[in-house]
Structure formats: C-alpha cells, structure tokens
Amino acid sequence: MLLQTAITGLAIGGIYALMAVGYSLVFSVLNFSNFAHGSVIMLGAYAGYFILTKAGASFPVALAGSMVAGAVLGITNERLAYRPLRVRNARPLYFMISAMGVAIFLENLVYATLGAHFYSYPEVLGRSIVRIGGASIGILDLFALAFSSVAITGLHLFLHRTKSGLAIRACSFDMTVASVFGVRIDRTVGLVFGLAGALAGLSGIFLGMKYMAYPTMGWITNKAYVAAVIGGLGSLPGAVIGGIVLGLLETFVSVYVSSIIRDVFSFSALVLVLLAMPNGLMGKYVEEKI
Amino acid sequence: MKRLLAAAMVLCLLGFQLCGCGGGQKPGSEAKTPEEPKDPEVIKIGHAVALTGDASIWGQSESNALKMWVNKVNDQGGIDGKKIQLVTYDTRADSVEAVNVAKRMIEQDKVVAIIGAAQSGVTIAMTAVTEPAKIPLISTTATNPEVTVKDGVVRPHTFRVCFIDPFQGTVAAQFASTKLGAKTAAVLYDVGSDYSSWLAQYFIEAFEKMGGTVLGKEAFRTGELDYRAMLGKLKEGKPDVVFIPTAQKEAALAMKQARDLGYEGKFLGGDNWGSPDIIELGGSAVEGGYFVNLASLEDPDIQDFIAEYRAEYGSDPVLPNPVMAIDALIVLVEAIKKAGSTDGGAIAKAIEEIKDLEALTGKITYDPATHNPLNKPAIIQQIKDGQFIYVEKYVTS
Numbered sequence: 001m002l003l004q005t006a007i008t009g010l011a012i013g014g015i016y017a018l019m020a021v022g023y024s025l026v027f028s029v030l031n032f033s034n035f036a037h038g039s040v041i042m043l044g045a046y047a048g049y050f051i052l053t054k055a056g057a058s059f060p061v062a063l064a065g066s067m068v069a070g071a072v073l074g075i076t077n078e079r080l081a082y083r084p085l086r087v088r089n090a091r092p093l094y095f096m097i098s099a100m101g102v103a104i105f106l107e108n109l110v111y112a113t114l115g116a117h118f119y120s121y122p123e124v125l126g127r128s129i130v131r132i133g134g135a136s137i138g139i140l141d142l143f144a145l146a147f148s149s150v151a152i153t154g155l156h157l158f159l160h161r162t163k164s165g166l167a168i169r170a171c172s173f174d175m176t177v178a179s180v181f182g183v184r185i186d187r188t189v190g191l192v193f194g195l196a197g198a199l200a201g202l203s204g205i206f207l208g209m210k211y212m213a214y215p216t217m218g219w220i221t222n223k224a225y226v227a228a229v230i231g232g233l234g235s236l237p238g239a240v241i242g243g244i245v246l247g248l249l250e251t252f253v254s255v256y257v258s259s260i261i262r263d264v265f266s267f268s269a270l271v272l273v274l275l276a277m278p279n280g281l282m283g284k285y286v287e288e289k290i
Numbered sequence: 291m292k293r294l295l296a297a298a299m300v301l302c303l304l305g306f307q308l309c310g311c312g313g314g315q316k317p318g319s320e321a322k323t324p325e326e327p328k329d330p331e332v333i334k335i336g337h338a339v340a341l342t343g344d345a346s347i348w349g350q351s352e353s354n355a356l357k358m359w360v361n362k363v364n365d366q367g368g369i370d371g372k373k374i375q376l377v378t379y380d381t382r383a384d385s386v387e388a389v390n391v392a393k394r395m396i397e398q399d400k401v402v403a404i405i406g407a408a409q410s411g412v413t414i415a416m417t418a419v420t421e422p423a424k425i426p427l428i429s430t431t432a433t434n435p436e437v438t439v440k441d442g443v444v445r446p447h448t449f450r451v452c453f454i455d456p457f458q459g460t461v462a463a464q465f466a467s468t469k470l471g472a473k474t475a476a477v478l479y480d481v482g483s484d485y486s487s488w489l490a491q492y493f494i495e496a497f498e499k500m501g502g503t504v505l506g507k508e509a510f511r512t513g514e515l516d517y518r519a520m521l522g523k524l525k526e527g528k529p530d531v532v533f534i535p536t537a538q539k540e541a542a543l544a545m546k547q548a549r550d551l552g553y554e555g556k557f558l559g560g561d562n563w564g565s566p567d568i569i570e571l572g573g574s575a576v577e578g579g580y581f582v583n584l585a586s587l588e589d590p591d592i593q594d595f596i597a598e599y600r601a602e603y604g605s606d607p608v609l610p611n612p613v614m615a616i617d618a619l620i621v622l623v624e625a626i627k628k629a630g631s632t633d634g635g636a637i638a639k640a641i642e643e644i645k646d647l648e649a650l651t652g653k654i655t656y657d658p659a660t661h662n663p664l665n666k667p668a669i670i671q672q673i674k675d676g677q678f679i680y681v682e683k684y685v686t687s
Contacts, residue, residue: 001526004551008518118539120571129552138550211515211543212571220515254519260481260509262519 004135005255006248011141013247015210018148018203019224020231020239021155022196028172028234029192030086032095036077038221039106040197044070044204045213046110049119059124063147066201074197075190077102086189103218110215119213144206151202152240155195159236168192172234226266230273232283241281245269332375333368333632335360335622336395337615338406338416340383348408348611352430353378355595355612356405358602359619369626381407385415392419392427401425402632405618408611410434417448424634426641428621430614431584435488438661445661447638451617451654452610453666455485457686458560458582459492461668462533464686465580466558467500469670472530474503478520478544480536482512489535489560505529510540517544518551525553535560542572549575556580569676576673580681583669585610585651588680592650617649652683 019041026034047069051062081098125143129136159165167188170178179185203224207217223246231242246266253265273280337356340349357376364373377399381388388407395401396419403426407413410432417437420427429437429450438448453461466472475497479490487509494504505527508520521544524532532548534541534557545557557579564583568576587596587606592613599607607613624647625640626632642658652667670681 001523004522005519008522008551012516012518118567118571120542120573123573129550131552136550136552138547141550212539251519255523259520260511 001255003133005251007132007135007137009248009251010244011137011145011247012251013227013244014145014148015203015206015243016224016227016247017240017243018151018199018206019221020228020243021152021236022199022203023225023228024231024234024236024239025155025192025196025199027228028236029168029175029189030082030092030095031234032092032099033225033233034196035096035099035225036081036102036106037196037200038218038224039103040070040073040077040200041204041207041221042110042213042215042217043073043106044201045208045217046114046119046204047201048205048208049121049213052122052124062124063202063205066205067198068201070197070199070201070204071194072197074193074195074200077197078190078193082193083186083189107215107218114215116215119208121209121212124209140206140209144210147202148206151199152236155199156236158195164188164191223266226270228280230270230280232277232280235280235282238280238282245281331372333372333626334375334377334399334401335619336392336399336401336404336406337376337378338381338388338391338395338404338412339378339615340408341378341380343382343384345383345408348608349380349383351608352408352611352615354603355599355607356615356619358599359616363619363623369623370630374623377401381412383407383409383412385412388412388416389419392416396420396423396425402626402634403428403622403637405615405622406430408432408614410437413437413448413450417445421445421447424638426622426625426634426637428618428641430611430618434484435660444659447634449621449638449641449656449661451614451621451649451663451666452584453668454662455560456488456492457662457666458668459489459494459533459535460496460686461582461670461684462489462535462558462560462580463493463496463502464500465582465670465684466531466533466556467497467502469682469684470531470556470580472497472502472556474505474527474529475531475533476505476524476527476529477507477533478517478524478536479507479509479534480512480514480540481509483536485560485562486535490533493533493535512537512540514540515543517547521548521551521553525551529555531556531558533558535562537562538565538568539571542568542576545572545579546575563673564671564678566678569673577675579673581671581673582684583610583671585613586669586671586678586680589651589669589683591652591683595650613650617651617654620649621647621654652685 022037044066048062048066051057051065081102082095085094085098125140128139130139130142159169167183170183171188175185227242227246228239231238249269250262250266253262339353340346341353360374360376368374377395379391381391395404405428408431413429413432414437416427424447426447431452432450433452433455435454437450438445477490477493480486497504506524508524534544541559541563559581561583563581587609621641625637629636629640642656645655647654655664657664665686667683667685670684671678672681
C-alpha cells in the first residue's frame with residue numbers, strides 16, 4: 001500500500017514537475033508568472049490528439065508534433081502579447097495581466113471552434129501494467145515519467161552546456177547587463193518561450209493521453225503553478241522538487257486522510273511554505289516579484 | 291506576499307471562467323391552440339412535454355407515442371365509453387413555462403389530470419399549481435425523490451411512474467449479489483452530486499443486506515481527473531465489483547485508471563452511464579461494465595409497442611420517455627375507471643391503491659407513503675464490443 005501510494009504520487013508529481021518547469025523557466029528570465037502556459041498545454045493536448053487521429057500519424061510523430069506546436073505557440077504568444085510590453089519596459093504586473101488575457105482568449109477560442117466536447121486519445125501504448133513488488137504502474141505513466149525526466153535533464157544540459165543556454169542564464173541574472181555584453185535579448189527571450197512551449201506541448205500530450213483533451217484543462221495547471229511556487233519560482237530544480245513534493249503530498253493525503261480534503265492540504269502547504277520561506281524551497285531572493 | 295496574492299487572484303479568475311458557461315434559452319414555438327369543447331363525453335388529460343429546446347428529442351417522441359396510445363385506448367372504447375382527449379403543451383423543459391402550461395390546462399382546458407413533466411425541477415415547479423387545484427400529476431421520468439415527497443410529507447396529488455434515482459443503487463447491489471455472485475464490493479462516488487451520493491448510500495445498504503461486504507467507500511469532487519490514490523486504496527481488498535455511480539466522464543476516467551492499477555474485477559454503474567461518450571472516453575477499460583437503466587429498445591416486453599411506433603412514425607422511439615408516458619396513461623386510465631369519477635381527489639386515491647397493474651414496462655404497485663412505484667423493474671445493460679447491450683430486466687426482491 002505504501003509503495004503503491006508512493007509510486008502513484010511520483011507519477012502525478014512527475015506531470016506537475018514537467019508543467020512547473022515551464023512556469024519557472026519564463027519566470028526566471030522575465031520575472032512574471034506566465035498564466036498562458038496552461039492554455040499552451042491545453043492546445044498541445046489538442047494538437048497531439050488531432051495528429052494521432054486525423055492525420056493518422058504514429059505516436060513519436062505526435063509527440064514531436066505537439067512539442068513543435070507548443071513551441072510555435074509559445075513564441076507567437078511572446079511576439080504578440082509580451083514583446084510590445086517588454087519594449088515599453090512595462091512592470092511585471094502588466095505581463096501577468098496580458099498572460100491572463102491570452103489564457104482566456106485561447107480557452108474561448110477552443111470553445112468557439114472545437115466546442116466543449118471531450119476528446120479521448122486512442123490507446124496508443126495499450127493497457128499493459130508494470131508491476132514493481134506488489135505495486136502496479138501503467139505503462140503510460142512509466143513512459144511519461146521517463147520521458148519527462150529526459151526532457152528536464154535535456155533542458156538542464158542545454159542551459160549549462162550551450163552558448164544559448166548561457167545567454168538565457170545571463171538574461172535571468174540581469175537582462176540589461178547581458179545585452180551590454182552582446183546577448184541578443186529578443187532572440188533569447190524567444191528561445192525561452194520556445195523551450196517552455198515545447199515542454200507545455202509535451203505535458204499536454206501526456207495529460208491528454210492520461211485523461212483527455214478539453215477546453216478547461218487549465219485547472220490542473222493551477223496545481224503545477226502551486227508546485228512551482230512551493231519549489232521557488234524561477235528555479236528549475238525547485239520546480240521539479242515542488243512538483244514531486246506536491247504529487248506525493250496529495251496522494252498520501254488522499255489515501256491516509258481523505259480524498260475529499262486533498263486540495264485543502266495542497267493549498268495549506270502552499271501557504272505554510274510561503275510563510276516560512278517566502279521565496280519557496282529553492283528560490284533566489286529578488287525584489288518585486290509578481 | 292505578492293506572489294500569494296497573485297496565486298489567489300488567478301484561482302479566482304479561473305474559478306469565474308469555470309462557472310461562466312451557462313446555456314441560453316431558445317424561444318420555443320407556441321403549442322397548439324386549446325380547443326373549446328364542453329363535451330361531457332370526453333375526458334381531457336393534459337400532457338406537459340418539452341417539444342422544443344434541448345430535451346425535445348425525447349419530448350417529440352414522447353408526444354408521438356402518447357398520441358398513438360390514446361388513439362388505441364379510444365378505439366377500444368375509451369374509459370367507460372368516454373373518449374380521452376389529449377391536451378398537449380410545450381414546456382421547453384423550462385419551469386416557468388411549465389407552470390404557465392399547467393395553469394392553462396387546469397383553468398382553460400379543465401383537464402382532469404396531467405402527465406409530465408420529464409424533468410424533476412420542472413415537475414416540482416408544476417406542483418405549485420396542480421396541488422392547490424387538486425389535479426393529479428404523473429411525472430414520466432422525474433427521478434428526484436423530492437418530486438413526490440416534500441420535507442417528509444407526500445404531495446397528495448403528485449405521482450411518478452419511474453423509479454427514484456437512489457433505487458438504482460438497490461438494483462445494482464442486488465444484481466451484483468444474485469447475478470454476478472459478488473461477495474465484496476467497493477464504492478467510488480462523487481460527493482458533489484446528490485445523485486451519486488444517494489446511489490452510493492442505497493447500494494451499500496442493499497449490498498450489506500444481501501450478506502455482502504463493502505470493503506471501502508471513497509469520494510471525490512465533480513470534475514476530478516485523477517482517481518489513482520482512491521482506487522489504489524479500494525483495490526487493496528480485491529473487491530469483486532466496484533460501483534461507480536457517477537456521470538460518464540468521471541466513470542470512464544476512473545475505470546481507465548483502475549485497469550492501469552491492475553484491478554481485474556467488474557464495474558457497475560447507474561443510468562448516467564448510458565451515453566455513448568463513456569465508450570469513446572473509456573475505450574477498452576469500460577468493456578464488460580454493467581449499468582442500470584430505465585428502459586431499453588431490446589426489452590422484450592415493449593417489442594409490440596416499438597413495432598407499432600415504427601409503423602406509425604417510421605423511426606424508433608427515443609427511450610425512456612415514450613414508454614414512461616404510456617405507463618403514466620395506463621395508470622391514469624385504470625385509476626379513473628376504478629374511481630368511477632374524474633374528481634382529482636378520487637383519482638389520486640385510486641392511484642394510491644393500484645396494485646400489480648400490468649403497464650407497458652412491467653407491473654406497477656404504488657407505495658401510498660411515497661407515491662413511487664414499488665419494485666419497478668429496471669433494465670440491466672452491459673458495454674460489450676463498444677455497444678450497449680441488453681442483459682436483462684431485473685426486479686428487486
């Protein structure tokens with residue numbers, strides 16, 4: 001029972017972590033919470049669904065396709081909604097409001113075009129189960145967990161081993177100084193949104209396969225945001241840890257306390273962490289964060 | 291603190307969005323104009339039905355079926371020689387409209403009784419007019435217990451021909467115990483829905499009465515996506531059946547995840563499963579699941595009716611409303627005959643005394659304390675090869 005709970009918690013936490021990384025990545029550079037991230041995830045789920053069913057493509061193609069779709073959407077989003085603000089040196093609060101607008105726009109766009117219908121993915125990976133000493137985990141969960149780890153590790157290596165990664169890290173430290181040293185800000189910010197979008201596309205296709213694709217998938221990204229805040233917004237290792245901690249906490253509360261008051265615990269944990277450590281578990285201290 | 295504030299703001303915002311998608315009301319077309327015969331040789335029965343709006347697929351079919359059946363009764367001599375005249379009005383499944391319709395039927399058309407409505411909320415609204423006027427009202431498919439009993443007191447002139455929602459829990463429990471040979475069960479229900487909570491409660495009571503053991507009961511809130519924590523706990527005791535009395539979306543997801551966790555027993559549900567969505571959403575995981583339903587096109591007892599309906603209208607009736615409306619008419623005809631009068635109070639009293647009346651869907655006996663039909667047969671259906679198949683008609687003991 002304990003093992004099963006831990007494995008389930010890890011599987012749920014893995015998805016939270018993948019989504020939380022997207023929030024943190026954008027926050028680390030632009031210091032605002034990109035609430036449109038959830039909508040990009042939602043559209044990633046739809047993209048994956050349509051590539052699989054309407055285009056009849058194979059699963060790897062759909063996986064790549066939804067990552068590309070997420071990346072393109074992320075970059076477009078930045079061009080249209082955030083760059084004009086950045087050029088005018090707007091405060092992070094206005095970025096956040098713009099992000100909310102984008103989120104509402106995209107969600108309603110889906111309502112208007114595809115409707116509120118629930119789309120269920122075909123069973124690409126089958127219904128097989130892997131047993132780990134008495135506990136079981138679905139093959140999809142295992143694959144999602146493994147692929148998410150690969151993606152997050154890949155992102156980490158990209159940020160620390162490449163020149164573009166160095167540019168992103170420089171920007172997250174101080175954008176003005178970075179530009180003085182020759183970093184092309186527009187290109188770097190675009191890259192950040194592209195990466196966050198690709199991760200969103202990946203989360204989207206996994207969420208869609210696990211549950212289904214529908215316009216208000218957004219609520220689950222609320223939890224991912226909570227995970228990012230617990231881990232410390234702007235910190236990638238923090239987002240991963242926050243996601244896993246939240247996933248485990250929720251599962252243990254559901255099993256050993258009560259499934260109905262699970263969310264009470266999640267949000268209490270958020271409040272407690274913020275009271276004790278205002279920057280989250282691994283956040284850096286920065287003035288004026290919204 | 292600002293971050294916290296931001297998080298709170300966002301949650302509020304998303305919350306508003308979730309609530310903000312209500313549907314608009316379509317203006318309905320006017321129903322046929324009332325005729326004015328003061329013919330004492332005619333017995334007028336009102337029929338309040340949704341002929342337009344979202345519920346009209348069922349409503350149209352119900353109206354057709356009832357007209358056909360009234361003609362049949364009239365051809366066989368009517369009620370003690372008097373012909374039945376049906377007065378049909380459109381409610382658009384709207385409470386306000388239905389109240390107006392009920393008023394018009396009672397005050398202008400002078401109906402002796404009303405059949406309808408199909409929706410619990412609409413029927414409850416209509417009782418505000420029918421009860422003071424002492425006009426018997428027989429609902430077709432209003433399954434909420436409060437339709438006939440308010441605050442523990444039965445509404446004297448209000449009846450129904452369908453079973454109440456929670457009764458499905460009893461049917462499912464007895465079916466699991468007697469037909470599936472289940473000794474142990476687990477229940478996963480939606481705490482945000484009265485329907486689901488009551489079904490769960492009735493299931494547990496009935497299953498324990500049959501000598502079974504309920505190993506666990508877990509709840510979630512409407513809209514939940516991940517059931518693995520709860521299912522992992524329920525799975526521990528390896529229950530023979532898992533009862534999931536929820537809407538099709540939640541049920542499909544829960545079944546998928548239960549299979550992913552390696553649960554191999556059977557699934558059971560209520561009539562909310564009866565939407566093709568469940569097969570699309572649940573895929574192979576929902577295969578073999580059983581659920582309780584009000585009516586089925588494959589019910590052997592209604593084959594003659596279906597053939598007549600097809601011959602008359604060239605299509606299948608949209609169940610369950612048509613057969614329920616006919617049951618209501620049969621109950622009413624029997625009651626008027628027995629009462630020997632068209633007085634509302636006398637008819638209501640006669641309905642209370644109905645016992646083992648052969649209606650279309652099975653035998654009807656009224657419970658005078660609740661005005662619900664007792665032990666009404668229910669249909670058990672199964673999901674097989676991506677289709678809903680008829681398993682049997684189950685009568686509870």
